[in-house]
Amino acid sequence: MGMIPREEATVAIVGVGGLGAPAALALAHAGIGRLLLVDDDEVDRSNLHRQILFRDCDVGRSKLEATVDGLARRRVKTRVETRTGRLSPGHSELVAGADVIVECSDNFATKFLAADVARLAGKPIVHGAAIRWIGTAFAVGPEGGPCYRCLFEDIPAGAQAGCDIAGVVGPVCGIIGAMQAQLALEVLDGKAPFGTLVSLDGLRDDLRVRRIRGRTGCALCGTTRTIDAIDAARYQASSSSED
């Protein structure tokens, strides 16, 4: 990818919670021209310790509305557009209009859907996740190799603990969300370390970087790939807990 000027760039953020809030803040202050935000949730009081764009008075409001207001209070010049609802196969126009996708969702179904949509549209994507004291960030290039499915092949069976059950430490979200923003900026600058998995263990103050290899058998980007279209049924195998 060549360099894309920040003021001309569009970044789509999937989920504006613990990761999406610091990512949106960092990207807006970095001068990104347009942010496209997707979320279906409302602000809960238990979110406030980590979802740093929200205030007490935002409890009960749409996270999208509260994020737009939170960014406006910082007087950023970024144009902010919103799409209410979870990322779905119907959001293809959103993906098509983005230069990079920042995936900050809290469930595997959305993470795998975002990975597949990005790969099929030929868009780079920066994945992030955080739970308890650990977090990961992973930038994937438009051609994959490696992609999220090279790393984690498919949606885990059964419910997985989310932040509402397992808990998450606020600063871990802040670090990972900011790191996702940094990786997105590197993508726009044409300098992204695609295929590098960054893992944070907050309890050990340990930040580890691993080079991930593409798998030839990957269903999304391997030589014998089988995913060439979005089938909504593929993403209903898991219903993890949601914030």
Next chain:
Amino acid sequence: MAVIVRIPTPLRSLTGGNEEVNVEEAATVADVINSLEAKHAGMKDRLLDEKGVRKFINIYVGEEDIRFLEGLRTPVKDGEQISIVPAIAGGA
């Protein structure tokens, strides 16, 4: 021969909260997992299914994913560090 296994937060409920487990007398990753299971029952089921390492679990010997080495037959050396990296879903 002893190796150190780094336990990710989601699996520490099986190790009494311990972040690391020392495993003695292991020649391969499979040996390491069997030793983990002997010390901390339930660990094997969290890491493996009937086909091998679960799809949403990555196991590293040093910095290398065992899928690109010899899988569960990957040899381990004395003092080597084994890391378990599960997919995590949180973020909201």
